[in-house]
Amino acid sequence: MSEADDIAQVAKWLAASKSTVLFTGAGISTESGIPDFRSPGGVWTRYRTIYYDEFCRSASARREYWEQKAEAHTEFAAAAPNAGHQVLADWETRQIARGVITQNIDGLHQIAGNQNVLELHGTARAATxxxxxxxxxxxxxxxxxxxxxxxxxxPQCETGRLKHATVSFGQMLPTDVLEKAYDWCGEAELILAIGSSLIVTPAADLPVYVKRSGGRIVILNRDETGLDNIADVKLTGGIGATLSAINAALAGVI
Known part of the structure; x- marks a missing residue:
């Protein structure tokens, strides 16, 4: 089928699904000017990784961590939701989708208007x-x-170690958030995996869980992903443009 046929098919599945989950990775935010940290020139390529246990025990590691995060903060603070974020927020408002499970830490889904957001890796807009x-x-x-x-x-206990409210390497994902994500996926008839490489587990296992529970997987990513072989549809166009096209096609089937 052509890309247009695939978009029309996804719109029909969305219209018919009683429970749709939206799963997002870094690719949806690159169109807002936030680079994928794994890409050339990204923060992860220019600094060494500060693991969670090192952050906890070493004052010098905490300072190095804050230097990295302060630089990345500039990109987050200047970013605004793009067309893709807006479509996903609209779908939640219209009850076309249950909500968003995201690997992103930029908070752009909430700024766009999503209320039901499960942040697997926390948020860079807060410290704890x-x-x-x-x-x-x-x-x-x-x-x-x-x-x-x-x-x-x-500022509260005056001596405590402050860390961005994100999940660092070596730190466990929040159990309650992950459990809720699995609950959503176990009930989902459809999952749209958007802008994620679908390689890093346990997050990448969530679409697989949808499939095993009898649901469909739609992948939106210009590059190959770890789950292309089990996708019901793979779309490779720009994320904002493709989501907008699906949204337009929905008007004809709802």
Whole structure:
């Protein structure tokens, strides 16, 4: 089938599905100007990885971590939702989709208007204290670090180690979020996997769980993914344009 035929088919599946889950990776946010950190020139290619246990035990590692995050924050702070984010928010509002499960930490789904968002890897728009569990907006803390060059301490307990509310290498994914994601996928008749390489587990196992539970998988990604071989449809166009085309096709079947 042609791309247009595939888009029409996906629209029909969306219209008929009683439970659709949207799963997103870094690819949806590159159209908002946020680079995939794995891509050439991305933050991960220019800095060494600070593992969670090293962050916890080493003050110098915490400072290096904050330097990395302060640089990445500039890209997040300037970014705005793109057409793809807006379509997904619209689908949730219209109850075409249940919500979004995302590997992204940029918060753009919520800014676009999604209410039901499961952030598998946390959010870069907040910080959390590892010692007292208090949570804070990240903006003033990044500003404090940039001004002083010193890693900020927890404003609540005053001595706690502050870390971005993201999942670091070596840190467990939030169990409650992952369990809820599996609950959604176990009930899903359709999952759209958008802008993810579908390689990193356990996140990449979620579409597989949909398939095993009798649902369909639609993949939107210009590159090959780890699950192309089990996709019911693979679309390779630009994410914003493709989601907008599916949304337009929906008008004819709903």
């Amino acid at each position: 204290c590892l010692d007292c569990s208090a949570r804070f907006d990240i903006e003033p803390l990044v500003a404090e670090f940039r001004a002083s060059g010193q890693v900020p301490l927890c």
